[in-house]
Amino acid sequence: MTDLPVSGITVRNISLAYPQGDVLRDLSFCVPPGETLAVVGPSGCGKSTLMSLLAGLRNADAGSISLTGKSGGPARTAFVMQDFGLFPWKTVERNLALPLELAGIPNDTIRHAVSAMLEELGLQGLGPRFPLSLSGGQRQRVAIGRALITDPEVLLLDEPFSSLDALTREHLQSGVLALWRKRRFTCVLVTHNIGEAVFLGGHVMALRGSPAKIVFWADNPSFASPEGRDAPAAAVLASRIRAALADGDSAE
């Protein structure tokens, strides 16, 4: 990892409250450029809210978030939503092409980019189909393709595999890791699956409580290692995360 892009994420003291109570309070962390962070925690602990703040879909009540690109300005950011966020009225090709179309890229370039992306994600032949006619795994790959087609510096993944079966999930997790190896984007992944967090997070952060606080942070020595999921360090890290989240339980 010597030739890293100079983009990264810095979150400083962010807080957010809903009418029914505080969701996040005084949360700070940073993700170095070209690295990945997995945010793990139980359902309803504010992970997706944190993601929508990072994606700019809502503003924090306090604190600051900076997603910095190679140029030192705001990073090109892409977001894959929990429910894929595909538009059912657009074909796979049109969904993939949309970010480029919105940016005013010429049609020829778009056609080439879409065709290359379909090939990269193993979706050849599915271009003219509509998302509703695809399987969950295929839809997820289209969503990831739409996110990556603009060559983002920061990729945000909000529980992208939660609705998939175990085999498809593992297959797509490996696919995302392969894409990261190739493109080296800065990535934040939100998940409630500890195994997924350990497999895809170069750093792992566990959130717990209401308002959510960071109960665990660690660098992941097994990340992107040749042993993959079977690395002994992965099992150790997973049990440490599990213990931290359980401590949170007992603390509550």
Added chain:
Amino acid sequence: MKKHLMRYGAACLFLGFLWQTGSMCLGEFVLPRPWDVLVFLVESLGEPAFWSHIAASVRRVLLALVLAWCTAFPLGLAMGYGRRLDAVLSPLVFLTYPLPKIVLLPLFLILFGLGDLPRVLLIALTVGYQILVVTRASAQALDQRYIDAFRTLYGTTAQMVRHVLVPAVLPDAITALRVASGTAVAVLFMAESFATQEGLGFLIMDAWGRNDQPEMFTGILAMSILGVVLYEGCNMLERRCCRWRLA
């Protein structure tokens, strides 16, 4: 398509059977036999005068539907998406929506003369409300996830309207148009039965006045066919514009 036509054929046979039974019960003077009316319709198709009635009705109803769609659909989108505009306009819409627009025909004839314009405006006004109300409701019910997904792609509001709002609302709006097409034919009949000498509505009322039952029923049959064609036109529009719903 073949199945679709066969279903239409079966429905026609069933309605023809009911009609024939009714004719036998009520007598031919009240309800002529379907076969006689069909023969009269085929004979009428050879007469230019009959075609000019059809042409007048088709012209009026199509112009009215196009005018209603072009006005009500964008306005419904704007009201459904723009809360401020909706706050201003929705009281006006809901106060005037229940008003039976057909009662304005005499006023329209005074204001716009005796030609096509008052009839087209009256039909457009009536069906425009149906399209407007449905489009507004559909735009208001647009799933926030689609808007969020679009916002993460950094599009402008105009691009959001084009790529998200319009295609998401279109199926409901076309359903409203389909319902409106039936209403349009009903209002067309009323609008043509008064102060005009052209159109199927006039043909029916004129034949009724002369006690010419076969001609009157020929007019009714032609108007029904016009309704079916408009309905099928809406179905075709939906198949063309909302292909994803058939996927």
